[in-house]
Amino acid sequence: MIEVRGLTNQYLDIDLTRRTWKVFTVDREDCMSYLGGKGIALSLLYQRFDQVEQADPLGPENLLCFSMGAFLGTRATCSARFSGVTKSPLTGIMVSSSCGGPFGEALKTAGWDGMILSGAADHPVVLRIDEQGVRFQDGRDLWGLDTVEARKALHIQPREGELVIGPAGEHLVRYANIRSGNRFLGRGGMGAVMGSKRVKAIVARGKSHRILPADEKLFERTRQRALKYSSRNSFSRRYREFGTNANTDYANKAGFAAVRNFQDRRMDGLEQLSGRTMKEQYHTVHSGCRYCSILCGHKGSYPDGEMKHIPEYETVGMFGPNIGNLDGELIGRWNDLANRLGMDTISAGGTIAWAMEAAMRGLRPSELSFGNTETIEKVLNDIAYLRDEGEELSRGTRWLAGQYGGAHFACHVKGLELAAYDPRASWGQGLGYAVTNRGGCHLGSYLVGPETMFRFLNPYSTRSKAHWVVFFEDIFSAVNSLHTCLFSVFSVILEPPAARIAPRFLLRLLMQRLPRTAEAVMDWSIFSDYYRSITGYPVTMKSLRESGRRIQVLERYMNVRLGVGSKDDTLPGRFTSEGETRHKRSSVVPIDELVRDYYALRGYDEQGIPTRQLLEEVGIKP
Ligand code: SF4
Incomplete structure (x- = not known):
């Protein structure tokens, strides 16, 4: 086992077109200036910005960077997280996303602080990464599988962590995401960028490196302080007990609930979807990111007998009141489906809500209408597979309003749909x-x-x-x-x-x-x-x-x-x-x-x- 003090500063530069890879290092000055994670990833893409600036986000010229940061692998509180940065196919500008899935720790303990993907493979591939470097595997058998099926087919071992896309990423849905365990690089269509490069999955095999703090005493003192603070903080305690859905309790009273495409700010009966109700109904247990001291993630047993992840507040809002629905079980099912298909629930819910209002106002024909829950499952599948009206909905709210009008109620900024806070x-x-x-x-x-x-x-x-x-x-x-x-x-x-x-x-x-x-x-x-x-x-x-x-x-x-x-x-x-x-x-x-x-x-x-x-x-x- 190789011992590392904090950072390896070693990054992989992977060219998918040529199927080659090389190692480069990030110097100490850049680390101090940009820290790691999102900061280093942006600075690396800025160094190659002449290329990124001209790139079609879904073309081979676009770059997709994953960066791990210093905390990963150290057991610091809430330290499982890593970042992805690219040029977004949904917004056309830079997008970053943070994820707490197992890929981060596996890549970091394989000795890599991050990687940049460039080019595009000529057929679907799976990248296997360990301390020796990168292997390109044929991924054609996995193409077409949803994120859960793909993970099974990859036979992930305990030392490994994966990134995987679903059908939405393969079909270049502009808000497709990337899955790692039960966590996501959610926003801005990073899954479509990975799909455009024909990378179905990346599996890192870690634990060849041991990440140790440079100053173990200071580290432990800081960790104890962080644990103490998060255990007594009321915000953390609420999230620990009810998940981010604790926010639902405030939504009606404060008036930030997103209701029927933000036409309204409160909805009678919203308490049916609160974190407290879900805790009682689904007997929730924690299911958070590794080393987390807050534990906002929960799962619970649904009446259909399945153990499902309890949706985040934003998903509850966008698949709930924002489309005129108060059925928590349906939201749990659609959340699960969107996760399997590999798409961002905020953008999917926001786009569907816009289509409902556009149909109501006679701007665009649609099978969707507020409160009609019958059509949602089909539409989510249609978006992922670009079928029927799903093909248009896969492009997001801004594009739709550009085609049909209704910009006034197209609830996005710079092309990214708003979350469920009015x-x-x-x-x-x-x-x-x-x-x-x-x-x-x-x-x-x-x-x-x-x-x-x-x-x-x-x-x-x-x-x-x-x-x-x-x-x-x-x-x-x-x-x-x-x-x-x-x-x-x-x-x-x-x-x-x-x-x-x-x-x-x-x-x-x-x-x-x-x-x-x-x-x-x-x-x-x-x-x-x-x-x-x-x-x-x-x-x-x-x-x-x-x-x-x-x-x-x-x-x-x-x-x-x-x-x-x-x-x-x-x-x-x-x-x-x-x-x-x-x-x-x-x-x-x-x-x-x-x-x-x-x-x-x-x-x-x-x-x-x-x-x-x-x-x-x-x-x-x-
Ligand atoms: S479980 Fe929630 S609080 Fe903990 S690291 Fe993950 S996202 Fe953050």
Whole structure:
């Protein structure tokens, strides 16, 4: 067994067209600047950006990078995670995705910190990777299998972890995902990119390398602190007990429920789909990522006798109220089906909801209608196999609205469908959707938490929102690069003694009115201490945040080169002009003001372009 202190810095460069591979290294400076995970992956693609910029996302020129980060293999809390980055076939801009499946640990303990796939194979292949390198195997027998069948056919051994695509990826559905165990690289169509390269699966065989922290004492001290914080933090405790579906309890009251393609913000009977109800109905047990100290993942026994994964809040929202459905069993079944087919449930649900409303308004004929659950299973299959109207639905909401009209209620940003949080209930979340680099993603800054769940910020005010979006974007980008789980952020920053002893009203006041002072009470040294203890690199809390900012700006700059600008940093008309819903509070998001504030804080010009001075400051060469 080879011992590694933190990082191997060894990456694989795999050319699928030529069936060759070679090893390259990432130097210490780049590691300190970009940390790992999402950050390093973006920086590697930026080094070859002349190619990526011109590439058709589904053409052989596009690059698909997987990057592991420093935490993997160390037993750090929530450390099973790794990132994928590519140019998205759904949005046409950069997309990153984080996953907690077993592939990460297997690749890392095979001695590789990541890999880049380029070109395309001339027939389906399976890549087998171990400490010796890469073997190309014929994958034709597996092509056509769903993700569960394919995993079985791969005969995965205990030392191994896999990435696999389903029929949706093979058929280039623009929002196809990649599966690893029961976790997914979910958003932006990474599965279609893998399918376009004709890679059905990648299997890594690990445990030839042992990953040890450079400073074991500091590592253990930090781990104990992280365990303590996450065990007492109320957000973590709720997720541990009810999964992300704990959010359903807030959805009606706060008014962020996505109902019938976001026509409404609350729905009677929604409690039938809450995490609490599902826990009772399906006798749930934990099923999370390895080394997790929060355990948001659950599975349960459904009445059909099967043990299924309990859908995430976002899936429940998009396959539930957003299409007029309150049947939890059906949502569990469709979630399972989408996972087998290999497609993102948020984009699938959002696209189906748009088609329902377009049909209702006579814009586009469809067999779909709100509340009619009979057709959903067939449509999900049709999307994956490009049959009937599924062929059009496979292209996503933006494309459909471009063909048929209805852009006003096409609930996406930059082509990425919104998750089940209505921004009219959470203006900071609205700003997050509008400016998050990968498009309408809820996890760019997630202000819906501080605004509606912890109630630190007034959800219907513009005050300080740009500040907190910038802050959480920087921290989340760093966390997605370390790489650990975003869900640990709230326990890390809100549980240290200073934040705990500060009276709640004071914290509220500071966050709302003096955000810089509020930041000083927060403490994310668990993340920097972990990184320093694992790698031995002199990373501090301040430099960690600076790395997050650099990663954020780099991603923005790459997107600007791909055509993104101020015209794209906005919300669909529904959220900026339709104030009346069945929620008691009328609200539209004042998005222009919010975005203006955000640009000023970020150092972007009024077109939303990072200024030369900003690029120099963070060390990005244009
Ligand atoms: S909190 Fe959930 S997503 Fe995060 S590492 Fe744990 S199980 Fe995985």
